[in-house]
Amino acid sequence: MTIETPAVGRRTVLGAAVGAAALTSGPALAAAPPDILVGAVYPLSGNAAPIGNDARVALETAAAIINGHHDVPMLLGQGGGLPALGGAKIKLIFADSQNSPQIAQSEAERLITQDKVVAIIGSYTSATAVTISQICNRYEVPYISAENSAPSLSEQGLTWFFRPSPTDIAYQASTPSLAVEAARLRAANADVLMPSSYTNDAILLVRSMHNVGYTPKAIMAQDAGFIDPAFIAAVGPLAEGVMSRSSYASDAEKTRPAIPKVNALYKSGTKGKDLDDLSAREFTALQVLADAINRAGSTKNTALQAALKTTDIPGNQTIMPWKGIKFDATGQNILGNPVIQQYQHGAWHTIFPADVATADAIWTVGT
Amino acid sequence: MTGAAAHTIETRRRTQLLVGAGLLVGLIILPVLIPSPYWRGLMVLVLLYAGLSQGWNVLGGYCGQISLGHALYFGLGAYTSTLLFTRLGIPPTIGLFAGGALGGAAALLVGWPCFRLSGHYYAIATLVFGLIGLLLVENWDWVGAAEGITIPFRQQSWIDLQFRIAVLPFDYAMLAYAALAWLVAWLVEGSRWGFYWRAVKDDSIASRSLGVRVFPSKMAAAAISGAITGVGGALYAQYIGFIDPPSTFGLSLSVLIALPAVVGGVGTLWGPLLGAAVLIPVQQISIAKLGGAAGGVDLMIYGGLILVLALVRPQGLISLFGIRGAAGDAVVENG
Numbered sequence: 001m002t003i004e005t006p007a008v009g010r011r012t013v014l015g016a017a018v019g020a021a022a023l024t025s026g027p028a029l030a031a032a033p034p035d036i037l038v039g040a041v042y043p044l045s046g047n048a049a050p051i052g053n054d055a056r057v058a059l060e061t062a063a064a065i066i067n068g069h070h071d072v073p074m075l076l077g078q079g080g081g082l083p084a085l086g087g088a089k090i091k092l093i094f095a096d097s098q099n100s101p102q103i104a105q106s107e108a109e110r111l112i113t114q115d116k117v118v119a120i121i122g123s124y125t126s127a128t129a130v131t132i133s134q135i136c137n138r139y140e141v142p143y144i145s146a147e148n149s150a151p152s153l154s155e156q157g158l159t160w161f162f163r164p165s166p167t168d169i170a171y172q173a174s175t176p177s178l179a180v181e182a183a184r185l186r187a188a189n190a191d192v193l194m195p196s197s198y199t200n201d202a203i204l205l206v207r208s209m210h211n212v213g214y215t216p217k218a219i220m221a222q223d224a225g226f227i228d229p230a231f232i233a234a235v236g237p238l239a240e241g242v243m244s245r246s247s248y249a250s251d252a253e254k255t256r257p258a259i260p261k262v263n264a265l266y267k268s269g270t271k272g273k274d275l276d277d278l279s280a281r282e283f284t285a286l287q288v289l290a291d292a293i294n295r296a297g298s299t300k301n302t303a304l305q306a307a308l309k310t311t312d313i314p315g316n317q318t319i320m321p322w323k324g325i326k327f328d329a330t331g332q333n334i335l336g337n338p339v340i341q342q343y344q345h346g347a348w349h350t351i352f353p354a355d356v357a358t359a360d361a362i363w364t365v366g367t
Numbered sequence: 368m369t370g371a372a373a374h375t376i377e378t379r380r381r382t383q384l385l386v387g388a389g390l391l392v393g394l395i396i397l398p399v400l401i402p403s404p405y406w407r408g409l410m411v412l413v414l415l416y417a418g419l420s421q422g423w424n425v426l427g428g429y430c431g432q433i434s435l436g437h438a439l440y441f442g443l444g445a446y447t448s449t450l451l452f453t454r455l456g457i458p459p460t461i462g463l464f465a466g467g468a469l470g471g472a473a474a475l476l477v478g479w480p481c482f483r484l485s486g487h488y489y490a491i492a493t494l495v496f497g498l499i500g501l502l503l504v505e506n507w508d509w510v511g512a513a514e515g516i517t518i519p520f521r522q523q524s525w526i527d528l529q530f531r532i533a534v535l536p537f538d539y540a541m542l543a544y545a546a547l548a549w550l551v552a553w554l555v556e557g558s559r560w561g562f563y564w565r566a567v568k569d570d571s572i573a574s575r576s577l578g579v580r581v582f583p584s585k586m587a588a589a590a591i592s593g594a595i596t597g598v599g600g601a602l603y604a605q606y607i608g609f610i611d612p613p614s615t616f617g618l619s620l621s622v623l624i625a626l627p628a629v630v631g632g633v634g635t636l637w638g639p640l641l642g643a644a645v646l647i648p649v650q651q652i653s654i655a656k657l658g659g660a661a662g663g664v665d666l667m668i669y670g671g672l673i674l675v676l677a678l679v680r681p682q683g684l685i686s687l688f689g690i691r692g693a694a695g696d697a698v699v700e701n702g
Binding site for chain 2: 044045046049093094095096098100101102103105106107109110113114126127130131134137138139150152156157
């Protein structure tokens, strides 16, 4: 099933107009460059379907910005297609993995061999990423892993695997900087709680702590339940001062000026959802791929692979709070640092690292 | 049994063998004529499920013991050959026999307490055993727990069943598997065990009074069925290159293994193959054509088709051809 972005529809009309003009003015006018087909494999049915459908909107948003004229302050945000390919448009072809490794594999194989996509983006779960990345490697087609976080994926020795997003290991690697903060706390005779739990447990934990009168100096949560809006809604002011790691910082618009426009476009596509940790990374995955195709100046697989290997995008040209995007030999982004956010005065603020921080850390919890 | 009846059965069995041989030749040529890797991949899945469902059919069809836990034997086969390969370097072509042996042994272990249960209780018990297997593997770190095991690609090799583009070689690997499963079913169908099973299925008390050893018959059917399923699991693991608990021990897989036999014709020689040849392409093509549009329309169509078939042809698709089950059994009587 192919999904046409609004911009592609416009291009078709334009193409027809060009065709009509060519009839009268002879062969002087060149035909519009062919669309660049990009496959996207996500769970679009079953338990994980809501996440897959958000991913679809995130990718369509990226394609609409690159193809259209939204004039977003980021790399390729000026729109009008890929300049190095004569304004060629990105066309996304979605496939449903049903979250099954086997279906993900056969659908990836279909996208590559039937639809002739130039690259595949995916896939939410690591199990489907394994089979898609292996098929891509065998057919020598790049696989852009948007948000699969298992470190083992980049340890498979695959030369067509590229992951702009940090892995779970990167989060662990970022803990030395956390340790500095923790050491500061320890010096101040403070105590830090570092929970990692789903929404219900997070709510229970914070409420019980309040009930027994225990107030740690800081709560450093690991994403998950603590950043769920339902958590904030349930515990209200008790959430003040809670910190969490994240890979997206919605408040970083001062240093990431593209965020407001991208978020607004995404929000209209999802009927009211803001970009989050997953959708922001999916959006960025297509931006990274489009940049590589543009620099390659062609859709030939080896040229595209070489271009991906030399990717070097500064963080402020994206919507991510990362230092930038640059791949190592395993295809892992080495500039993708996660951030730490804190819930202050009723909103999440980024407090680390300093270059994207919008607030200073507060060392109290609750009000 | 009269001499004339025995003669008719023998003639029909010979005909079936000839049809089987002819079909085998056709299927050997077919992949070469299929131009696209995607369609070749579809053939791999059809043959895999034909073999798996044929295995299920031995126990669930001929012997009438409905199992909803065959993913347990499938998963054991997949994990056994994969671990032997990734941990000890033992080629999957050897590992698949170990996987089959373990699948058969597990089916015996499940059968030992459960065959004393009758009717629906056996089906429920197999369901529970299947889920226990899933939970154990999900929490067992040494076998990769919930994360599963990735089979690294080493080199193009028939011994290791590893191929850069796997679809064409696996068309033949799965064809060999489906053909052997069919041959096993053909052999047991005409054997003493086959007659015992059908007697047990129709009326286990009456058959016992006639001297059929009911419990050993069921155990034999379970062992053969579990072994065929285990071998299929090992082949699947090598084809996909990745196994994790839900995709190899999941309940939905147990249903998918039984479905082709049920739709094609339970307790018949050709039912599982026919069922797989109809169901798998419908499933895969509906995913390809409609899956990208979201909303699960492909799943509704697939489910609707099964529902319609169950209503219109409860005897299975095979009855469209006027073919009856082996020795004049289930198909006609149940229909």
